[in-house]
Amino acid sequence: MGDRWHVEVDRGVCIGSGMCVNHAPDGFALDSARQSHPRAAETDASEPVLAAAEGCPVEAIAITLLGSGEAVFPPEE
Template sequence: MGDRWQVEVDRGVCIGSGMCVNHAPDAFTLDSARQSHPRTPETDANEPTLTAAEGCPVEAILITLAATGEPVFPPED
């Protein structure tokens, strides 16, 4: 069984660039104010979602392991 991720977007940081939707349209959507939202708060670990988080120009996407809360992205220093 693969990892499950908890995906959150800090809408206080999100600038609405849309990069997340470009990288992972199945994982993210923009609302009418161009703020990003995860389509589902919990998902199977997958490369497009991680790529979207890594490509966010303001690091507004937070990914943690659903079972433990351990950070996936951004990684702990």
């Protein structure tokens, strides 16, 4: 994949399911309130991080291409 991504979690939407941590434990963590956050706001593109975003039951995770801001997930329609 070679791209760099900006990863955000909308903490107002996150329900703390932990699915993101299950998919990408190196990419996400839950805090003491069971709210998800990315371990780093900028990361190399990776299948586990994308799978975490796709698997989030409330689509609280947004991924954009670093620099251009183009949506990776959720995809623009």
